[in-house]
Amino acid sequence: MPVSPLVEFIFALSAVAILISSLAVVLIKNPVRATLMLIVSFLPTSLVYILLQASFVGILQILVYAGAIMMLFTFVIMMINPSPGEGDAPMAGNDSAFSGLRGALFGLLVVGAAGACILPLVYHAAGEVAVQPITKPGYGGLDSIAKLLFEDPANNPLTVSFELISFLILVGVIAALNFSRRKSAQAIAEAIASRPTEALPVVPPRETAAPSALLDRK
């Protein structure tokens, strides 16, 4: 498969950049920096998409993903304003196997072992198929995607399902609006007090249970 050495080089560079910045996303303590690292990891991803002849997808990755969705994340994180590392200290007695430095090493070991198990299978299976890169002119451009989606709309199942995405987004808007309706503190207290489980007898916590202080109900 003749590919120019420049393409190979750009692909290798982008792959390394994607992996490093994605690892940074899950390892950095500060949430704002983690979000910024995710945005950084989207840029070489978009480069790989362009190498895969998916230029419109590469543009969408930057415009929609890095531009809109990640902006939503950044906005919410800056609104909540958690201090760096907040939420990463587990409750006492509720320690995850993946927390702490020892947990990071353990997790990297697990991820590495899983990768080492699955990667040879991937290479073997992908080596079995006949690979024919696409040479069609205009492939992946706006014209040809629009033709795929909207040609003969009466008989095209992709048209219907593409329009159904807008319905999904409408449902998401309604759900988000409903969540963010501000209720009074009294209403919340009443809702919590009238929970049916409140009528059940509370099992006294064992001495070793850490959140026992939170369980002493009247």
Place this chain on the structure above:
Amino acid sequence: MMPHLFTLPNCLALSLLLVLIGAFGVFRRHSLIMVLLSIEVMLNGVNLSLVSFNYFRWGTSETSHYLYMLSIGVAAVEAAVGLSMIIVLFRNYNDITRDRVARLGERAT
């Protein structure tokens, strides 16, 4: 002479590693926002595998580009709903850790 790097197995290996890194983040982080971010990393890996399959294998149709658009639509809705839930949690409990969400039935402290 460089070895052939830009191949289907390498693209699939890259997407597999992205999914594994995202899964590691989901298990490791306690803050709900970071769990959502790790899910975005996993989605990124899946999208990469879709598009690379289409380029190397699926002839002349752009079906997986359509699947990519579907996926980012779902990701946008997921982010919007998930983040609004996080804001409600923060407003009511002043705490957005997984451990707090696991004890939702209890009284706000």
